[in-house]
Structures are given as structure tokens and as C-alpha cells.
Amino acid sequence: MNGSEKPLLEIKDLTAGYGPVTVLWGVSLALREGEITALIGSNGVGKSTLMRTLSGLIAARSGQIQWRGQSIENADPADILALGIAHVPEGRRLFGAMSVEDNLRMGAYLRRVSRAEIQRGIDRVYAMFPKLAQRRNQAAGTMSGGEQQMCAIGRGLMSAPRLLMIDELSLGLSPLLVEQLVDALIVLNREGLSILVVEQDVVTALELSSTACVMDRGRITRQGASSELINDPGVRQAYLGALTH
Ligand SMILES: Nc1ncnc2c1ncn2[C@@H]1O[C@H](COP(=O)(O)OP(=O)(O)O)[C@@H](O)[C@H]1O
Ligand SMILES: [Mg+2]
Structure with a gap:
């Protein structure tokens, strides 16, 4: 340094x-x-x-x-x-009964930004992980481990972090x-x-x-x-x- x-x-x-x-x-x-x-x-x-x-x-x-x-x-x-600082915890800790999209939305719950801005964030996550877009209405807990990890990372990104801890x-x-x-x-x-x-x-x-x-x-x-x-x-x-x- x-x-x-x-x-x-x-x-x-x-x-x-x-x-x-x-x-x-x-x-x-x-x-x-x-x-x-x-x-x-x-x-x-x-x-x-x-x-x-x-x-x-x-x-x-x-x-x-x-x-x-x-x-x-x-x-x-x-x-x-x-x-x-966003934290993607060990074992993902998604809200298993909630949809992928609602899990992503939860990641932004502290942000004081417009609905349109949040939707843009969700769309960016979907562009990065197209699998999540296909499964946006599926309960997060029913997805594969890899899809859940994508969703957990996406949820972390929804807070617009500077540092992502995984x-x-x-x-x-x-x-x-x-x-x-x-x-x-x-x-x-x-x-x-x-x-x-x-x-x-x-x-x-x-x-x-x-x-x-x-x-x-x-x-x-x-x-x-x-x-x-x-x-x-x-x-x-x-x-x-x-x-x-
Ligand atoms: N919730 C907890 N209550 C008590 N001890 C814990 C808890 N979580 C972890 N530990 C203990 O803390 C130590 C470090 O665990 P952890 O931070 O999970 O290690 P790592 O992530 O490097 O595998 C271990 O001895 C573990 O048993
Ligand atoms: Mg550990």
C-alpha cells in the first residue's frame, strides 16, 4: 500500500x-x-x-x-x-418461502431510492444471473445451491455496497x-x-x-x-x- x-x-x-x-x-x-x-x-x-x-x-x-x-x-x-458493507453469510440465509424477486427486494430495504431505481438494481442482478430472472417468482428455498448463492449475492448487491463480503x-x-x-x-x-x-x-x-x-x-x-x-x-x-x- x-x-x-x-x-x-x-x-x-x-x-x-x-x-x-x-x-x-x-x-x-x-x-x-x-x-x-x-x-x-x-x-x-x-x-x-x-x-x-x-x-x-x-x-x-x-x-x-x-x-x-x-x-x-x-x-x-x-x-x-x-x-x-454487505454480507453474504455462510449458508446463504435466504428467506426460503419468499420469491427470488422478493429476496432481492429485501436487500434494498434500507435504501431511500425510488421504486424505479430498485427495479433497475433487480434488472442488473438478472442481467448478471439470467437463471434468477427465469425463476423470479419461485420460492428461493426450492432452488439449487448455486441458484441460491446467486440470489444471496444478488441480495447483497441490492444494498449498493462498496464492499461485498461473501x-x-x-x-x-x-x-x-x-x-x-x-x-x-x-x-x-x-x-x-x-x-x-x-x-x-x-x-x-x-x-x-x-x-x-x-x-x-x-x-x-x-x-x-x-x-x-x-x-x-x-x-x-x-x-x-x-x-x-
Ligand atoms: N454461534 C456460536 N456460538 C458459539 N461458538 C461459535 C459460534 N459460531 C462459531 N463458534 C465457534 O467459533 C470458532 C470459530 O468459528 P467460525 O468463525 O465459524 O470459523 P470458520 O468460519 O473459520 O470455520 C469455532 O470454534 C466455533 O465452534
Ligand atoms: Mg465459516
Whole structure:
């Protein structure tokens, strides 16, 4: 990061957890505007907890979260969403009995814009994911996993975010669908959207992202250019074991 460029999101010494259990033990991380950042790490290290803390679903116990220079570590989820941070949670969490289109509409519930503007947002999501347009009146819970992930990402986009956080992008999806989602994220990123993505498939994660950070037991232990991390012996051994030669 060059000296004059302020991070989009800056996290310092963040601790958080559930009841008596501490999960985040001092997370420090800076995200640059316009980048796709991958968050990788084994199961249970705290990736989802970090995203939940960033989106205000879990209270920070200590530390700072600065969003474009503003402290948000104690802000409400609705305020954080309105500031431009959207969260596509693990397991999508759609309203299963509601139609695709109503789920998309829910993503815009905080926006004070005209119906026409919201309809334009919905149409943009349909242009990106034509499958959703075909299924606009179908109950979201009856769609395939991949279609649900498209709908969840579309719902996130409906809040007109600056940063889209996606937890477990590809979990349970076919390679073809993952490719479609990756292509869509690359297009969105080219249009200016910053993205933080948790992705179990480290090869996909490092190919999609420009920067990557590795999380281990509640801390960020590595951060660097994805193109460098993919060749890092430690990363390869820990996460790409089968590919090491
Ligand atoms: N709702 C919860 N209540 C209590 N503990 C939780 C809860 N969610 C996650 N944890 C615990 O927090 C730790 C980190 O979980 P999580 O953030 O989901 O990790 P990851 O997303 O990296 O797999 C785990 O030990 C998990 O058991
Ligand atoms: Mg998780």
C-alpha cells in the first residue's frame, strides 16, 4: 500500500467471540479499495466470526474497525449495511418461502431510492444471473445451491455496497457454477466493487483475488499478494498439500 492511500477498511487488534469463548484474538487487517481479498484458513479458525463482527452481528470486545476513516466497531448491522458493507453469510440465509424477486427486494430495504431505481438494481442482478430472472417468482428455498448463492449475492448487491463480503463462496457447488460466480465477481470488481471472500478452495481463492490473508486460530498470520502466496512453501504445505511437488 503506498503511503497516501487510506485503506477502505482497517481492522486493528480486534477481539470478539461468543459468550465466554474468545474466537478472534487480535485481528489486524487492512483492505484496499477496488481489490478482491481472499480470507483463507482451516475450519473453525474464525473466518465467519470475523465477517459477523465486521457486519455488526457480533459485538467487538476490543480493537478498532475503521471504515473509510470512520469507527464502526460498535455500529448496528443496519447502519453498517447502509454505510456500504454487505454480507453474504455462510449458508446463504435466504428467506426460503419468499420469491427470488422478493429476496432481492429485501436487500434494498434500507435504501431511500425510488421504486424505479430498485427495479433497475433487480434488472442488473438478472442481467448478471439470467437463471434468477427465469425463476423470479419461485420460492428461493426450492432452488439449487448455486441458484441460491446467486440470489444471496444478488441480495447483497441490492444494498449498493462498496464492499461485498461473501462467506464460503463455493461450498457445495459444482465447478461450473463456481466458475460462473467467479466470473460475475470479477466483472463486479472491474466495475469498482471491493470484495472480501472466504473460500475453502485455496486455488480458486488465490486465482480470484489480488490479495490474500491467512487466518489461524483467531489471528491473521499472513497477508500478501495472492500471486506470491500461491507459491509460498508454508501456504502450499498447509493448504495445498496434495499439489506440492
Ligand atoms: N454461534 C456460536 N456460538 C458459539 N461458538 C461459535 C459460534 N459460531 C462459531 N463458534 C465457534 O467459533 C470458532 C470459530 O468459528 P467460525 O468463525 O465459524 O470459523 P470458520 O468460519 O473459520 O470455520 C469455532 O470454534 C466455533 O465452534
Ligand atoms: Mg465459516
